Amino acid sequence: MFDMSRAEFGDGFVFGVATASFQIEGGQTDGRGSSIWDTFSATPGNVKGGDTGLIACDHYHRWPEDLDLIRDGGFDAYRFSLAWPRLIPEGTGAINQAGVDFYDRLIDGMLERGLKPFATLYHWDLPSPLQDRGGWTNKDIAKWFTDYAVLVQQRFGDRLASIATINEPWCVSFLSHILGIHAPGLRDLRAGARSMHNVLYAHGAATEAMRAEGGSEIGIVFNYNHAVPASESEQDKQAAHLWDGVFNRWFLGGVLTGAYPEDLVAILAPYMPEDYQADMKLVGTPIDWLGINYYSRNIMAYDPGRPVFPVKPLDGPLDKTEMGWEIFPEGLEKLLLRITNDYPKVPLYVTENGMAEIEGLDDKRRVKYYNDHLQALLRAKRQGADMRGYFAWSLMDNFEWAEGYTKRFGLVHVDYKTQKRTPKASYRAFQGMLHNTR
Numbered sequence: 001m002f003d004m005s006r007a008e009f010g011d012g013f014v015f016g017v018a019t020a021s022f023q024i025e026g027g028q029t030d031g032r033g034s035s036i037w038d039t040f041s042a043t044p045g046n047v048k049g050g051d052t053g054l055i056a057c058d059h060y061h062r063w064p065e066d067l068d069l070i071r072d073g074g075f076d077a078y079r080f081s082l083a084w085p086r087l088i089p090e091g092t093g094a095i096n097q098a099g100v101d102f103y104d105r106l107i108d109g110m111l112e113r114g115l116k117p118f119a120t121l122y123h124w125d126l127p128s129p130l131q132d133r134g135g136w137t138n139k140d141i142a143k144w145f146t147d148y149a150v151l152v153q154q155r156f157g158d159r160l161a162s163i164a165t166i167n168e169p170w171c172v173s174f175l176s177h178i179l180g181i182h183a184p185g186l187r188d189l190r191a192g193a194r195s196m197h198n199v200l201y202a203h204g205a206a207t208e209a210m211r212a213e214g215g216s217e218i219g220i221v222f223n224y225n226h227a228v229p230a231s232e233s234e235q236d237k238q239a240a241h242l243w244d245g246v247f248n249r250w251f252l253g254g255v256l257t258g259a260y261p262e263d264l265v266a267i268l269a270p271y272m273p274e275d276y277q278a279d280m281k282l283v284g285t286p287i288d289w290l291g292i293n294y295y296s297r298n299i300m301a302y303d304p305g306r307p308v309f310p311v312k313p314l315d316g317p318l319d320k321t322e323m324g325w326e327i328f329p330e331g332l333e334k335l336l337l338r339i340t341n342d343y344p345k346v347p348l349y350v351t352e353n354g355m356a357e358i359e360g361l362d363d364k365r366r367v368k369y370y371n372d373h374l375q376a377l378l379r380a381k382r383q384g385a386d387m388r389g390y391f392a393w394s395l396m397d398n399f400e401w402a403e404g405y406t407k408r409f410g411l412v413h414v415d416y417k418t419q420k421r422t423p424k425a426s427y428r429a430f431q432g433m434l435h436n437t438r
C-alpha cells in the first residue's frame with residue numbers, strides 16, 4: 001500500500017498508466033508498414049535474446065481486456081502511442097484504413113470506460129521507408145511528421161485529451177544516432193547533432209500545424225537524468241554539467257526558451273544543419289504542457305579518453321533496479337523544482353516513472369519505488385511545481401527495446417506464452433489509493 005491519499009494530489013490531478021505501440025501491440029498485419037524497430041530487432045545482436053515486437057503483448061487484439069485493467073485499477077487516463085507505420089505504411093502518402101479503424105476502436109474504448117486518451121505521436125517506431133531517406137537526420141522529416149500529426153489531429157483530435165508530439169527526443173537522437181543503442185543504431189556525431197535539432201524542429205512544426213487544425217493540449221515528453229559529479233574535482237563537476245547539457249539542458253532550452261545552451265552549441269555546431277538558427281523560433285513554439293519521464297540518476301566522471309564528450313557514467317552505490325539504474329526518488333523532486341525555477345512556467349506531468357523488477361507478483365520493491373517517487377512529486381508540488389498528473393510506466397510487462405522481454409516494468413504481469421495478464425501488488429497499491437475516487 002502507498003502511504004499517501006489521493007486527495008493530497010489535489011482536484012483534477014490525473015493518474016494514468018503509460019505504454020507505447022511497438023512495445024505492446026504486435027499485430028503487424030492489416031496493412032501495417034515496417035518500422036525501424038522491426039528491422040533493428042531482426043538484426044542479430046541488437047536486442048537481447050533476438051526478441052522482436054512481432055507479437056509483444058498482442059494488444060492489437062487484446063486491447064479491450066487491457067483497457068478494462070486500466071479502468072479497474074481506478075486510473076483516469078491512458079498514455080498510449082500511435083504507430084506511424086500502422087496509419088501511413090510508407091511514412092508519407094497512402095493511409096491504411098485498418099490502422100485508422102484500430103485507433104478509432106481503441107480511443108472509443110477508452111471513452112466508453114471513462115478513460116482520458118493521452119496520445120503520443122512518436123514513440124520510436126519510424127516507418128522504414130523514411131529511414132531510407134535519412135530519417136531524423138533529414139530535415140524533411142519536419143514535413144513528413146507534420147503531415148502525420150495533422151492526420152491524427154483530423155481523425156482523432158476531437159476525442160483526445162492531450163497529444164505529445166515526441167517521446168524522449170534524447171533517445172530518438174543521442175541514444176540512437178551517437179551511442180547506437182536504439183534503432184537505427186548509428187554511431188555518428190553528424191547524424192546525432194542533426195537528429196538532436198531536427199527532432200525538436202519537427203516537434204515545433206507539427207505543434208503549429210495541429211493548432212491550426214484546432215488542436216489543443218499539445219506538449220512534448222522529455223526524459224531526464226539527474227547528473228551527479230563523481231567527486232568534488234572541477235573536472236568531474238564539468239563532466240556532470242556536460243552530461244546534464246546533453247540529456248536535459250539541450251531539450252529544455254530549445255523547447256522552453258528557443259535557444260540551445262552555449263556550451264553544447266560550441267561542441268555540436270560544426271555538425272548541425274547550416275541554417276539551424278533560423279528554426280529556433282519554431283523549436284521554441286509555446287507548448288501547453290511538458291511531460292517528464294524520470295527513472296534514475298547518473299554519477300558522471302571526467303574521461304579524457306572520449307574527446308568530444310569527455311564524460312563517463314560510474315557505478316553508483318544506491319540500490320538498483322533490474323536495469324542497473326540507481327533508485328533515487330529525490331532526483332525527481334530536484335528536477336521538477338529545477339524546471340519550475342529555471343525555465344518559463346508550464347504545466348507539468350510525470351509521463352513515465354517505474355522500475356524493472358523480476359520478483360513475481362508480490363513486487364514489494366516496486367510498490368516502495370512508486371510510493372517514494374509519488375512522495376517526491378508531492379514535495380515538489382508543495383514547493384510550487386505546477387503538477388497536473390502522473391503516469392506509471394508501465395501498465396504491463398512489455399518489449400523493453402534493446403533489452404527485449406528480459407526486463408519487466410509492468411504493474412500487470414504478462415505470461416508471453418499464454419498472453420495471460422495478472423495484476424501485481426503494485427497494481428493493487430494504485431488501485432487501493434485510487435479506488436472509487438474517479
Ligand code: FCB
Nearest residue numbers: 020167168223393400401
Ligand atoms: C523510457 C521509454 C519507455 C520505456 C522506459 C523503461 O525511456 O520511453 O518506452 O522503455 O524507458
